Amino acid sequence: MVENRPLLTLLAHLALIAGVAVVAFPVYLAFVASTHPSSAFLSGTLPLVPGDHMGETYSRMLFSGVSTSGAPPLWLMMTNSLIMALSIAIGKIAISILSAFAIVYFRFPCRALAFWMIFVTLMLPVEVRIVPTFEVVANLGMLDTYAGLSIPLIASATATFLFRQFFLTVPDELVEAARIDGAGPMRFFRDMLLPLSRTNMAALFVILFIYGWNQYLWPLLVTTDESQYTIVMGIKRLANVADADPQWNNVMATVILAMVPPVLVVIGMQKLFVKGLVEQEK
Amino acid sequence: MARIDLDSVRKIYPGGVEAVKGVDLPIEDGGFVVLVGPSGCGKSTLLRMIAGLETISDGEIRIGGRRVNDAEPADRDIAMVFQNYALYPHMSVRQNLSYGLRNRRMARDEIARRVEETARILEIDAFLDRRPKALSGGQRQRVAMGRAIVREPAAFLFDEPLSNLDAKLRVQMRGEIKQLQRRLGTTSVYVTHDQLEAMTLADTLVVLNGGRIEQAGRPLDLYRHPDTTFVASFLGSPAMNLLSARVSGGDLRVGSLPLAARLPVPDGPVTAGLRPEAFRLLPDSTSGAFRLDYVEELGSTRLLHGHLEGQRLVCQMGIEHPLADRMTLDLDPEALHVFDAERGRRLDTAWQRAQIRSLA
Numbered sequence: 190m191v192e193n194r195p196l197l198t199l200l201a202h203l204a205l206i207a208g209v210a211v212v213a214f215p216v217y218l219a220f221v222a223s224t225h226p227s228s229a230f231l232s233g234t235l236p237l238v239p240g241d242h243m244g245e246t247y248s249r250m251l252f253s254g255v256s257t258s259g260a261p262p263l264w265l266m267m268t269n270s271l272i273m274a275l276s277i278a279i280g281k282i283a284i285s286i287l288s289a290f291a292i293v294y295f296r297f298p299c300r301a302l303a304f305w306m307i308f309v310t311l312m313l314p315v316e317v318r319i320v321p322t323f324e325v326v327a328n329l330g331m332l333d334t335y336a337g338l339s340i341p342l343i344a345s346a347t348a349t350f351l352f353r354q355f356f357l358t359v360p361d362e363l364v365e366a367a368r369i370d371g372a373g374p375m376r377f378f379r380d381m382l383l384p385l386s387r388t389n390m391a392a393l394f395v396i397l398f399i400y401g402w403n404q405y406l407w408p409l410l411v412t413t414d415e416s417q418y419t420i421v422m423g424i425k426r427l428a429n430v431a432d433a434d435p436q437w438n439n440v441m442a443t444v445i446l447a448m449v450p451p452v453l454v455v456i457g458m459q460k461l462f463v464k465g466l467v468e469q470e471k
Numbered sequence: 472m473a474r475i476d477l478d479s480v481r482k483i484y485p486g487g488v489e490a491v492k493g494v495d496l497p498i499e500d501g502g503f504v505v506l507v508g509p510s511g512c513g514k515s516t517l518l519r520m521i522a523g524l525e526t527i528s529d530g531e532i533r534i535g536g537r538r539v540n541d542a543e544p545a546d547r548d549i550a551m552v553f554q555n556y557a558l559y560p561h562m563s564v565r566q567n568l569s570y571g572l573r574n575r576r577m578a579r580d581e582i583a584r585r586v587e588e589t590a591r592i593l594e595i596d597a598f599l600d601r602r603p604k605a606l607s608g609g610q611r612q613r614v615a616m617g618r619a620i621v622r623e624p625a626a627f628l629f630d631e632p633l634s635n636l637d638a639k640l641r642v643q644m645r646g647e648i649k650q651l652q653r654r655l656g657t658t659s660v661y662v663t664h665d666q667l668e669a670m671t672l673a674d675t676l677v678v679l680n681g682g683r684i685e686q687a688g689r690p691l692d693l694y695r696h697p698d699t700t701f702v703a704s705f706l707g708s709p710a711m712n713l714l715s716a717r718v719s720g721g722d723l724r725v726g727s728l729p730l731a732a733r734l735p736v737p738d739g740p741v742t743a744g745l746r747p748e749a750f751r752l753l754p755d756s757t758s759g760a761f762r763l764d765y766v767e768e769l770g771s772t773r774l775l776h777g778h779l780e781g782q783r784l785v786c787q788m789g790i791e792h793p794l795a796d797r798m799t800l801d802l803d804p805e806a807l808h809v810f811d812a813e814r815g816r817r818l819d820t821a822w823q824r825a826q827i828r829s830l831a
Contacts, residue, residue, distance in 0.1 A: 363557050366553060366559075376574065
């Protein structure tokens with residue numbers, strides 16, 4: 190719809206600006222708080238312009254951490270988070286695209302049953318199956334390992350379903366043309382389905398990366414060693430100190446830094462992400 | 472290049488639907504066979520069975536004398552052109568053409584040579600590096616053809632390749648396919664529901680109905696001497712007039728109107744077939760049996776729609792002929808086709824009568 194009404198345009202912009210302000214202002218405040226000494230935040234009147242403690246706070250948080258609240262340096266926690274989020278996102282995509290491929294293109298006994306079993310796991314998120322999952326992970330000796338952090342979160346019904354829906358829209362003739370051109374199932378998967386799913390994979394990657402990055406409950410359970418802590422846990426540990434005021438500047442610096450990787454992923458994948466959600470290359 | 476033989480080929484789908492009910496069809500090396508019929512007649516199923524995309528329930532298919540019932544599509548030495556082209560959307564035209572060759576591990580320079588040559592034949596060299604998305608319908612059609620040609624297969628299989636094109640392009644591509652097939656001399660099987668396409672392209676025309684071959688032969692033979700009312704009404708546009716008639720003592724009458732005499736046909740009810748262009752109508756305002764309902768102008772000719780003894784009748788005539796509300800039929804009895812009224816089989820042909828006469 191193309192309309193040329195200045196008043197409407199103005200109204201639309203005002204609404205958008207208000208929306209952005211509501212979302213962005215707290216983030217800005219967090220940033221401001223991280224650049225002042227911790228006392229500034231506790232004084233009751235919050236400064237609205239950045240202070241001069243930025244370099245000091247950030248370098249302290251990044252490289253030495255706060256041992257009193259049991260928080261290792263942020264770079265370590267961020268690396269852990271990154272490894273976990275990447276493993277989860279890539280693992281989910283790999284497993285889902287393969288299971289969707291099997292379900293859509295192969296006739297095997299109980300195919301429908303297999304599909305519905307995968308689908309039903311949607312009703313069993315981590316929180317519901319957390320005790321038995323912990324038991325399994327513990328028995329396999331995967332506590333305090335990257336494998337223990339990521340593998341239990343890798344299976345994904347949603348992604349499988351998404352890929353299945355996409356594969357169903359691939360015309361049969363394309364499969365047949367590839368068969369006549371001498372492409373076996375795996376070659377068809379590699380040469381046709383993978384490149385055609387590129388945008389879907391990108392969109393999923395963004396969503397799943399953020400999902401993995403934001404994991405809190407599961408890392409909290411399976412990690413006891415400081416070297417395995419993830420950043421989202423770190424925020425909580427910093428804010429939750431006994432017998433003292435929380436060091437809000439430290440907390441806010443951690444929050445800001447924790448936001449950076451997901452933001453970078455979204456910005457980097459923006460084009461593909463939108464494409465993957467909107468159109469399908471066919 | 473190879474011949475293709477179908478021996479009592481049958482296709483029964485799980486669930487018991489019999490789509491192809493025993494088809495015998497020898498296809499000569501270098502022949503252009505067109506399978507034509509209404510939707511659901513089994514023509515596409517038959518083609519897909521030759522391609523190996525459908526299993527063969529019974530019977531045998533041989534390509535170049537080799538039984539291929541259990542061979543994979545890729546091992547049958549055939550290439551197929553699909554109705555929606557089925558180009559690989561993420562590959563350039565060049566990659567589309569070479570994909571099948573690369574999968575066969577052909578030498579790189581040989582692939583390049585073949586792609587170049589195919590592109591030249593089809594005049595698609597200018598957009599070898601474009602994606603299918605950036606091509607027009609006609610260009611995509613050419614690329615689809617190119618993907619078949621580049622393989623230099625024993626046979627081309629066409630599955631309604633022109634039905635997604637507009638009318639003008641369809642006529643043009645029809646001519647090009649015909650010329651190309653002549654030049655390459657590759658055995659071709661072509662499926663269409665368009666009788667005009669079928670007539671113009673075929674060396675051998677096969678009319679299918681309900682999973683069986685209704686009639687096979689040269690297009691003009693089928694047009695002139697249809698074996699059944701089905702073939703008679705399917706080929707030709709406008710379709711042949713089929714009138715209920717009765718023969719007694721060799722005289723054929725539609726209602727009370729005599730159309731032909733001394734036919735070598737037993738007495739009883741028959742179906743009389745009359746091509747719209749095989750007779751003329753003369754104005755006769757008093758005793759004309761044909762009552763004109765309306766006229767369609769086609770430019771050089773016109774279609775006269777009307778009734779004869781209560782049955783619909785269409786006549787195609789030049790525009791120079793005068794019109795009237797009532798008209799009489801001016802008809803050469805040899806133009807008349809006589810079919811069994813019940814089963815629709817041909818009872819007698821003008822052609823046979825002419826043969827008999829020339830022998831006498």
